[in-house]
Amino acid sequence: MKFPRLGVNIDHVATLRQQRGENYPDVTRAADIVLAAGAHQITIHLREDRRHIQDADVPSVHKMCSHFDLPLNLEMGCSDEMIEIAILEKPEWVCLVPEKREERTTEGGLDVLSPFNFDRIKLACEKLKKFSPETKISLFVECHEEVLKKCVEMPIDAVEIHTGDYARDFQDSKDISHHLKSYKKLKKIIKNAGLGYHAGHGLTLSSLEPLLKEKIFEEYNIGHWIISESIFLGLGPVVKEMLALINKYPLED
Ligand code: PXP
Numbered sequence: 001m002k003f004p005r006l007g008v009n010i011d012h013v014a015t016l017r018q019q020r021g022e023n024y025p026d027v028t029r030a031a032d033i034v035l036a037a038g039a040h041q042i043t044i045h046l047r048e049d050r051r052h053i054q055d056a057d058v059p060s061v062h063k064m065c066s067h068f069d070l071p072l073n074l075e076m077g078c079s080d081e082m083i084e085i086a087i088l089e090k091p092e093w094v095c096l097v098p099e100k101r102e103e104r105t106t107e108g109g110l111d112v113l114s115p116f117n118f119d120r121i122k123l124a125c126e127k128l129k130k131f132s133p134e135t136k137i138s139l140f141v142e143c144h145e146e147v148l149k150k151c152v153e154m155p156i157d158a159v160e161i162h163t164g165d166y167a168r169d170f171q172d173s174k175d176i177s178h179h180l181k182s183y184k185k186l187k188k189i190i191k192n193a194g195l196g197y198h199a200g201h202g203l204t205l206s207s208l209e210p211l212l213k214e215k216i217f218e219e220y221n222i223g224h225w226i227i228s229e230s231i232f233l234g235l236g237p238v239v240k241e242m243l244a245l246i247n248k249y250p251l252e253d
Contacts, residue, residue, distance in 0.1 A: 004212065004217060004218055004219060004220060005040035005041065005218065005219040005220070006039050006040050006041075006219075006220055006222065007039070007040060007041040007042065007043040007073050007200075007219060007220065007221040007222070008034045008039045008041075008042060008043065008221075008222065008223065008226055009043040009044065009045070009075075009200070009221055009222060009223025009224075009226075010027055010030045010031060010034065010042060010043070010044060010061075010223065010227070011044060011045050011052045011053055011223055012052065012223060012224055012227040012228075013025050013026075013027050013030040013227060014027050014044075014052035014053045014054070014057060015051070015052040017052075018051065018052055018054075027044075027053070027057045027060070027061060028057070028060045028061055028063075028064050031061045031064040031065065032064055035064065035065065035068040035070055036068075039070075040070060040071075040219075041065070041070055041071040041072065041073050041092075041093070041219075042061055042064070042065050042070070042071075042072055042073065043073040043074075043075060043095070043200075043221045043223065044057065044058065044061055044072070044073075044074060044075065045074075045075035045076070045097070045106070046058060046074065046075070046076055046082065046085065047077070047099060048077055048079065048081070048082070048099055055085070058074065058085065058089055058091075059089060062089060062091060065092075071091070071092030071093055072091040072092055072093070073091065073092070073093040073094075073095055073138075073221065074086060074089065074091040074093065074094050074095070075094075075095040075096075075097050075106075075140070076094060076095075076096065076097065076099075077096075077097060077098070077099030078096050078098075078110075078120060078121055078124045079099075083124050083127055083128060086128060086132060086135065087127070087128065087131040087132050090132045090134060090135055091135060092134070092135065092136065093135065093136045093137070093138060093157075094128060094135055094136075094137050094138075095137075095138045095139075095140055095160055095221075096110060096121060096124065096125070096137065096138070096139050096140065097109075097110065097140040098110050098111065098140070105201075105224075106140065106162075106201065107164070108142060108162060108164075109139075109140050109141035109142040109147065109161075109162040110139055110140060110141050112139070112141065112147055112150040112151060112154075113146060113147065113150060118150060121139070121154065122153075122154050122155070125137050125154050125155045125156055126155055129155050136157035136158065137154075137155070137156045137157055137158075138156065138157060138158035138159060138160045138196065138198055139151050139154065139156055139158075139159050139160070140159075140160045140162055140200075141159050141160070141161065141162065142161070142162050143161045143162075143179075143182050143183055143186055144186075145186055145189070148186050148189045148190060149189060151190075151195075152189060152190070152192075152193035152195065156195065157195060157196060158190075158195050158196030158197065158198050158219075159190055159195060159196075159197065159198065160198040160199060160200050160219075160221065161183060161197070161198070161199045161200075161217070162200070162201050163179075163199050163200060163201050163202060163203055163207075163211075164201040164202045165179065166179035166180075166183075166202075166207070166211075167201065167202030167203050167204070167207045168202060170204075170206070170207040170210075171202075171204075171207065176210060180210060180211070180214055180216070183199075183211070183214075183216045183217075184214060184216055187216065196218055196219065197216070197217050197218055197219075198217055198218065198219040198220070198221065199211065199216070199217040199219070199220050199221075200220060200221035200222065201221075202224070202225075203220060203222045203225065204225040205225070205229070208220060208222070
């Protein structure tokens with residue numbers, strides 16, 4: 001039986017590290033734990049402003065993925081600098097995303113409808129395919145008919161549907177049926193072109209389930225919720241470990 005793949009985005013392990021300028025928590029150690037737990041790939045986003053993942057993390061996380069013989073999915077903006085990095089690193093997947101410095105997280109999908117942007121993205125894909133032919137490419141886009149029809153004109157391997165609005169509506173207990181309907185309906189455009197149909201952004205354990213039930217996507221990339229939840233699952237044992245150390249050293253003999 002075939003099941004959907006889970007890519008775990010570990011950007012926010014780096015967020016915590018960068019917040020204090022320390023060398024912990026170690027992103028590569030996080031990749032090790034995630035892959036040892038059975039996840040199917042690691043996703044990291046090297047942002048232009050380097051707010052979380054740093055350049056040195058990319059080869060280090062990639063090496064850990066290779067150790068498990070599993071893919072690294074490198075998310076990046078469509079700039080010359082990023083395409084050069086991808087060509088040097090040759091990750092198994094590159095996911096091209098829109099990037100604005102002022103945004104808190106990736107807001108919305110790539111604009112493939114404006115001819116200028118379409119050409120820019122297509123050129124970037126062609127360059128990647130030429131200099132790193134083994135690297136598969138996905139485009140992070142909104143689930144709109146015109147958008148997906150433009151995507152299939154590009155030399156890509158998959159689209160990743162931005163599930164942010166769906167996830168927000170789910171969190172707010174609003175109707176989600178229209179999202180599910182369009183994800184299912186427009187899947188045909190992508191499958192007819194022989195491409196992969198991936199999803200990500202804002203998903204939680206609860207909001208993932210309706211998508212799984214409907215058997216919509218083949219791959220999910222999930223980060224913020226997994227890292228957040230791991231605080232609660234890990235906090236107790238870590239405090240116990242520290243108390244065990246403290247309790248070895250009474251103040252008076
Ligand atoms: N997929 C893409 C393309 C993203 O940009 C992000 C956020 O970096 C994710 C998946 C993961 O989103 P979240 O952290 O909200 O689960």
